[in-house]
Amino acid sequence: MIISAQKQLEEILRLINNDPVFLIGCSECATMCKTGGEEEILIMKKILEQKEITVTGYVILDPACNLQKSKIQFKNVKENLNKAKKLVVFSCGNGVQTVSEIFENLEVISGTNTLFLGEIKHANEFEKNCIMCGECIQEIFNGFCPVSRCPKHMLNGPCGGSRDGKCEVSSNLDCIWNTIYLSYKKKGQLNKFKQILAPKDWSKSLEFKRVI
Amino acid sequence: MIQYGNLERVLSDGKFAVTAEVGPPKGCDISKFKSKADLLKGYATAFNVTDNQTAVVRLSSLAGSVFLLNMGLEPILQLTCRDRNRIALQSDILGASALGIRNVLCLTGDHQSFGNHPQSMGVYDIDSIQLIKILKDMRDEGVFQNKEEIPHGKPQLFIGAAAHPFSDPLECRVDRLEKKIDAGVDFIQTQSVFNIERFQEWMDEVRSRQIDKKVHILAGITPLKSVKMTERMQFHIPGVDMPNDIADRIKKAEDPEKEGFNISLELIEKIKAISGIHGIHITALFWEQVIPSIVKEAGLYR
Numbered sequence A: 001m002i003i004s005a006q007k008q009l010e011e012i013l014r015l016i017n018n019d020p021v022f023l024i025g026c027s028e029c030a031t032m033c034k035t036g037g038e039e040e041i042l043i044m045k046k047i048l049e050q051k052e053i054t055v056t057g058y059v060i061l062d063p064a065c066n067l068q069k070s071k072i073q074f075k076n077v078k079e080n081l082n083k084a085k086k087l088v089v090f091s092c093g094n095g096v097q098t099v100s101e102i103f104e105n106l107e108v109i110s111g112t113n114t115l116f117l118g119e120i121k122h123a124n125e126f127e128k129n130c131i132m133c134g135e136c137i138q139e140i141f142n143g144f145c146p147v148s149r150c151p152k153h154m155l156n157g158p159c160g161g162s163r164d165g166k167c168e169v170s171s172n173l174d175c176i177w178n179t180i181y182l183s184y185k186k187k188g189q190l191n192k193f194k195q196i197l198a199p200k201d202w203s204k205s206l207e208f209k210r211v212i
Numbered sequence B: 001m002i003q004y005g006n007l008e009r010v011l012s013d014g015k016f017a018v019t020a021e022v023g024p025p026k027g028c029d030i031s032k033f034k035s036k037a038d039l040l041k042g043y044a045t046a047f048n049v050t051d052n053q054t055a056v057v058r059l060s061s062l063a064g065s066v067f068l069l070n071m072g073l074e075p076i077l078q079l080t081c082r083d084r085n086r087i088a089l090q091s092d093i094l095g096a097s098a099l100g101i102r103n104v105l106c107l108t109g110d111h112q113s114f115g116n117h118p119q120s121m122g123v124y125d126i127d128s129i130q131l132i133k134i135l136k137d138m139r140d141e142g143v144f145q146n147k148e149e150i151p152h153g154k155p156q157l158f159i160g161a162a163a164h165p166f167s168d169p170l171e172c173r174v175d176r177l178e179k180k181i182d183a184g185v186d187f188i189q190t191q192s193v194f195n196i197e198r199f200q201e202w203m204d205e206v207r208s209r210q211i212d213k214k215v216h217i218l219a220g221i222t223p224l225k226s227v228k229m230t231e232r233m234q235f236h237i238p239g240v241d242m243p244n245d246i247a248d249r250i251k252k253a254e255d256p257e258k259e260g261f262n263i264s265l266e267l268i269e270k271i272k273a274i275s276g277i278h279g280i281h282i283t284a285l286f287w288e289q290v291i292p293s294i295v296k297e298a299g300l301y302r
């Protein structure tokens, strides 16, 4: 899932700059991580109205990253949409751009920061697990990806900063190489640790389009 | 024949080597750096020039190494993977070798979030083990990382790396050292040693795998200057194992500098007695002036 977080209210207000707005949410990821589901959009609507900002309406796209579906959904709210000067989108960065693609004449504001592709660990906790490198090599690491989960992308074992199972960069972050090493050990695969991995082929991460 | 420098010669001759670290300045004024170098000349075989250590911007390690070279000191160019991708790293190595730098230390690098530009983007295109392998292939096979031949002169390098005997997960640390050797490293400088028992245990494992026969190992020595610095090393530097008795000695000492000096000498004595150790690497953070007397007192001045 794409994990996002709402921008600070002050930032959103600054971007809106007292103009009439139409709010856009997303039924998928942004709903799951509570940045742009119907619940959050209604709360935002209330807050903005308390600040005397005109909210002309709202829609929860299903989902915001689907261009054709979004176009159809927007048709049903056309009237309210046209009263707004700015569209504030509470989805991932992709959804914001889908909206921009549809409305060439309206100003589009991103109400969220898109953080990472990750797992829903608990209802309120998410963890980055993939940076979409284009060539998945998880099998080497027993399914624990250091490409995305080690801040230094170490492919050949832990740096000198690993301490008590935690990463030197943040004590909130597990050292993924500690996890990988323990997994090798548990499965009797310590020989896997000994192989030297060649530099990653980052050209694989340069896909910008896929057509089927 | 590869043209090496003195460090390789000393180590190949089986002599006990001394290397020391000199940090380049945070600016263009190199007068202090030069006076440090003057002070240290002759007290170590080669001198590590740090590469934006702790991710703080300083004069480049390449420029610092050239200054040392011109003053008649042999540099060890430190090179981290934090700020440069494989193109820039290989390019810097060609430049360094052409300028006459013969030693390089391959490091992954301290994360940028610790430094003075935490907003910067880290590169980490490759890791230290991959860097070792790339440099070895450049030197021995005459090829770049992409396997393309180096058409106009391959680099001449003595390749070094760091080892972390006290970092977690402890059990993997000798394996990781072995990987560096498989990648092609020639010499190793370890993290600063304070816990001699644990260092001995690590060396027992190193010797049992005959690793000391394949690579030159220099043990890290850091003279403790003050209570504050000791506490920093004890609690905030990952991979440092400072036993309480050493920390207590500094805390109780009337003259912490003198005590720190004595502790360093005692550690060097014990390290010299460990079989498989080929030298020491002194990192005296902001206290380089102490290095000559340590080297002399330890009987390592030649």
Ligand code: SF4
Binding pocket: A129, A130, A131, A132, A133, A134, A135, A136, A137, A138, A145, A146, A147, A148
């Ligand atoms: S290896 Fe690449 S694609 Fe696979 S999980 Fe890691 S970052 Fe994602």
Ligand code: SF4
Binding pocket: A149, A150, A151, A152, A153, A154, A157, A158, A159, A160, A161, A162, A163, A166, A167, A168, A169, A174, A175, A176, A177, A178
């Ligand atoms: S501590 Fe572990 S996760 Fe953190 S940078 Fe080092 S190897 Fe990567």
